[in-house]
Amino acid sequence: MSLARVHNFAISLDGFGTGEGQSREAPFGHAGERLHQWMFKTRFWHDMIGKPGGSSGIDDAFARQFNPGIGAEIMGAGKYGFPGWHEDPEWKGWWGPNPPFHTPTFILTHHTRPPIEMEGGTTFHFLDASPAEALEAARKAAEGQDVRIGGGATVVREFLAARLIDHMHVVVAPILLGRGVRLWDELEDLEKDYDIEATSSPSGVTHLTFTRAGG
Amino acid sequence: MSLARVHNFAISLDGFGTGEGQSREAPFGHAGERLHQWMFKTRFWHDMIGKPGGSSGIDDAFARQFNPGIGAEIMGAGKYGFPGWHEDPEWKGWWGPNPPFHTPTFILTHHTRPPIEMEGGTTFHFLDASPAEALEAARKAAEGQDVRIGGGATVVREFLAARLIDHMHVVVAPILLGRGVRLWDELEDLEKDYDIEATSSPSGVTHLTFTRAGG
Numbered sequence: 001m002s003l004a005r006v007h008n009f010a011i012s013l014d015g016f017g018t019g020e021g022q023s024r025e026a027p028f029g030h031a032g033e034r035l036h037q038w039m040f041k042t043r044f045w046h047d048m049i050g051k052p053g054g055s056s057g058i059d060d061a062f063a064r065q066f067n068p069g070i071g072a073e074i075m076g077a078g079k080y081g082f083p084g085w086h087e088d089p090e091w092k093g094w095w096g097p098n099p100p101f102h103t104p105t106f107i108l109t110h111h112t113r114p115p116i117e118m119e120g121g122t123t124f125h126f127l128d129a130s131p132a133e134a135l136e137a138a139r140k141a142a143e144g145q146d147v148r149i150g151g152g153a154t155v156v157r158e159f160l161a162a163r164l165i166d167h168m169h170v171v172v173a174p175i176l177l178g179r180g181v182r183l184w185d186e187l188e189d190l191e192k193d194y195d196i197e198a199t200s201s202p203s204g205v206t207h208l209t210f211t212r213a214g215g
Numbered sequence: 216m217s218l219a220r221v222h223n224f225a226i227s228l229d230g231f232g233t234g235e236g237q238s239r240e241a242p243f244g245h246a247g248e249r250l251h252q253w254m255f256k257t258r259f260w261h262d263m264i265g266k267p268g269g270s271s272g273i274d275d276a277f278a279r280q281f282n283p284g285i286g287a288e289i290m291g292a293g294k295y296g297f298p299g300w301h302e303d304p305e306w307k308g309w310w311g312p313n314p315p316f317h318t319p320t321f322i323l324t325h326h327t328r329p330p331i332e333m334e335g336g337t338t339f340h341f342l343d344a345s346p347a348e349a350l351e352a353a354r355k356a357a358e359g360q361d362v363r364i365g366g367g368a369t370v371v372r373e374f375l376a377a378r379l380i381d382h383m384h385v386v387v388a389p390i391l392l393g394r395g396v397r398l399w400d401e402l403e404d405l406e407k408d409y410d411i412e413a414t415s416s417p418s419g420v421t422h423l424t425f426t427r428a429g430g
Contacts (some may be wrong), residue, residue, distance in 0.1 A: 011408075013399060014230060014399035014402065016231055044306055056363060172413070174413060175406045177403060178401060178403025179403065184228060184229035184391060187229065187391045187393060188391055189391060191390045191391055196389040196419065198389060198416075198421045199415050200413040200414050200421060201417040206415060208389075
């Protein structure tokens with residue numbers, strides 16, 4: 001069974017998955033990199049950017065669930081690019097020639113364009129589709145493996161609202177952003193569908209895992 | 216130095232300190248008692264209601280910080296009574312003849328009335344005042360001891376916004392209420408004033424403590 005999984009999705013204490021004022025210069029708006037400091041310190045991240053060292057405790061253990069078993073990713077247009085990226089025919093995402101996905105990667109957008117093949121196994125596909133339709137396409141591309149729902153907050157929330165997420169790992173960072181895009185809006189009683197575990201880390205963040213109840 | 220402290224203040228994952236639709240029959244609205252299940256299982260709570268047993272782990276250790284060193288409480292009108300309580304001259308709070316405060320207790324309300332002396336040391340004082348003014352009055356009544364800011368969410372948020380809280384214990388319960396009164400609104404960058412610790416409990420809740428930085 002191919003699962004739909006969320007990993008390393010960070011929010012502030014007040015529930016924002018990204019800040020306000022996103023732009024080409026500020027991908028996370030006024031949040032900057034503050035939601036992801038916990039990850040930059042892990043061995044998982046150090047390995048990825050080719051830097052020695054990094055922590056190997058609980059933050060690392062969770063962070064490195066990101067890749068194994070994943071055969072495709074779905075992300076929102078707001079993760080793929082700055083507001084207005086679709087007017088730039090040369091835009092190929094934030095990640096340089098070799099993006100960290102290494103699978104077919106589906107971008108949900110009303111501004112579709114032909115697929116872009118990148119180095120390292122990532123191909124960007126542009127899809128104007130509902131969450132359920134996108135998941136069906138991504139599952140086909142994943143060839144039996146799982147599909148990662150990559151964010152941003154709006155996309156994760158829409159997949160949760162459509163009851164399409166099987167496993168979710170959310171990281172609560174001890175900061176208050178005050179404004180931005182909320183993860184939790186309109187998800188009353190979500191806990192009834194999931195077994196939820198909270199694990200606080202010495203780094204200050206709390207890892208929340210949602211596993212579909214009885215799944 | 217007399218501190219302003221918050222204890223055992225529970226919120227949902229999506230940040231609501233109480234539900235929607237509060238009434239005489241439903242003090243927490245559609246949230247019911249779900250935010251406080253963690254506390255009912257502690258030895259602290261069992262002791263308070265004269266029942267044997269109860270847990271003595273981390274939830275209990277935090278819960279019983281509620282009383283020691285407290286000389287007065289401040290609460291909002293929404294904690295003291297249902298919407299419209301001020302039209303009932305006989306209303307004396309939810310807690311029966313012997314409320315669990317045992318100190319002077321200040322109710323912030325535009326509908327003031329003369330003080331009400333209850334059993335067990337609780338006296339209700341009704342005050343139409345700003346947070347800073349109320350804290351000054353409560354500190355005087357506390358005679359050198361600390362003042363507990365008792366809630367609800369609106370009152371805790373106002374005291375936080377006015378930078379009047381020295382110590383805060385918030386309990387995040389693994390439920391999503393979807394609607395109600397939010398604790399965290401308009402508190403951008405609050406973390407800069409505090410050392411924040413997160414401690415997850417086997418019961419499923421996460422305890423957050425805010426201690427004024429350098430305090």
